[in-house]
Amino acid sequence: DGGITQSPKYLFRxxxxxxxLSCEQxxxxxxxxxxxxxxxQGLRLIYYSQIVNDFQKGDIAEGYSVSRxxxxxxxxxxxxxxxxxxxxxxxxxxxTGNPYNEQFFGPGTRLTVL
Amino acid sequence: AQKITQTQPxxxxxxxxxxxxxxxxxxxxxxxxxxxxKQPSSGEMIxxxxxxxxxxxxxxxxxxxxxFQKARKSANLVISASxxxxxxxxxxxxxxxxxxxxxxxxxxxxxRLFVKA
Numbered sequence: 001d002g003g004i005t006q007s008p009k010y011l012f013r014x015x016x017x018x019x020x021l022s023c024e025q026x027x028x029x030x031x032x033x034x035x036x037x038x039x040x041q042g043l044r045l046i047y048y049s050q051i052v053n054d055f056q057k058g059d060i061a062e063g064y065s066v067s068r069x070x071x072x073x074x075x076x077x078x079x080x081x082x083x084x085x086x087x088x089x090x091x092x093x094x095x096t097g098n099p100y101n102e103q104f105f106g107p108g109t110r111l112t113v114l
Numbered sequence: 115a116q117k118i119t120q121t122q123p124x125x126x127x128x129x130x131x132x133x134x135x136x137x138x139x140x141x142x143x144x145x146x147x148x149x150x151x152k153q154p155s156s157g158e159m160i161x162x163x164x165x166x167x168x169x170x171x172x173x174x175x176x177x178x179x180x181x182f183q184k185a186r187k188s189a190n191l192v193i194s195a196s197x198x199x200x201x202x203x204x205x206x207x208x209x210x211x212x213x214x215x216x217x218x219x220x221x222x223x224x225x226r227l228f229v230k231a
Contacts, residue, residue, distance in 0.1 A: 033219075042118075042205055042221035043159075058218070088157060100147035100166060100209060103219065105159035 002027045004106035006091050011111045013078075013085070021076045021109045023091035032074035033092040033103065036060060043090060049074055050096060078111065086113045116141045118206050118222035126228045127196045134181070135191040135225045137206030146210035148189040149219070150180065153203040162204075165189055193227075201229045 004025045013019045025032065031050050035043040045058030049068040063082025068074055074093075078085045088110050092103040117140040127133035139148065150162040165173045165180045173180045181190040193200055206222040 035221075040224075042223045044221075045218060048218065090157075090159060092159070100164065102149060102161040102164055103159075104161070105151075108157040110157075 004091060004093055004104055006089075006106035006109050008109060009107065011109055013111065013113050015113055016080045018077055018079050019111070021078065021089055021091075021111070023074045023076065023106060024072055025074075025091075025093045025104075025106075026072060027093055027095075027104060028071070029093035029104070030071065030096040031094045032068070033094075034058075034064070034066065034074070034076045035090045035092065037088040037090060037108075046076065046089075085111055087111060116143075116208060116210060116220050118208050118220055120206055120222035120225050122225045123223075124226045124228065126230060127193075128230050129198060130195055132192060132194045133196055133227065135193070135204050135206075135227065137189045137191065137222060139187050139189060139206070139208050141187075141208065141210045143210040146208055148180070148182070149207040149209070150178070150189075150191045151205045151207060151221075152200075153205060153224070155202070159205070163191070196229045198229050198231060201227060203227075 007022045033048040034046040044060050046064050047066040049055035065077045090108045091106045094103045095101045119138045146167045148165045152160045163173050163175045163178045165182045172182050177194045179192045203224045203226050205224045207219050209219045
């Protein structure tokens with residue numbers, strides 16, 4: 001089945017540690033995205049990538065880093081520089097060509113900093 | 115600046131009745147797309163319906179329809195014959211051509227829908 005997988009589903013981290021969230025898609029989509037969602041709020045864009053080896057900052061990129069070495073994979077690293085990293089993180093992908101293609105989302109990773 | 119506003123934090127609807135979730139948007143770009151997503155308690159986002167700014171007719175997908183009023187910049191979601199499984203958060207979103215080729219989507223704060231048996 002085609003889709004997006006994120007792992008792990010729950011992640012706990014100690015303050016000062018970097019942590020990497022995984023996102024893999026087998027939809028053959030060129031574009032991939034990372035969003036952050038805080039309780040009771042909408043999604044905010046962290047980073048997005050339209051093609052392999054290229055990515056752009058979103059609205060809240062500070063304290064995060066990404067890589068796009070493969071079309072299928074778009075891992076997100078939450079660094080110790082992110083002051084308030086506890087949140088729900090969603091990865092998404094979409095086809096390109098038509099900018100209004102809908103985004104397909106993964107199940108999300110809930111990160112808690114202890 | 116682009117903006118999405120959902121003014122209803124929570125809505126209640128009786129099972130089998132219709133409900134309208136409000137969404138207003140702001141953009142100066144004539145070309146844009148509007149989306150609605152559903153987020154159940156599990157957390158994943160499920161795409162429901164899409165409306166393009168140049169589409170002449172309102173979009174429909176099964177029990178979902180989008181009441182698109184371009185002059186008023188509103189894109190309300192109508193759910194007909196509500197079911198208990200419709201209880202979830204609903205997000206309105208917009209993407210326009212000004213955002214680097216249309217790949218940046220902005221989301222509203224969401225409306226939580228409760229369907230009563």
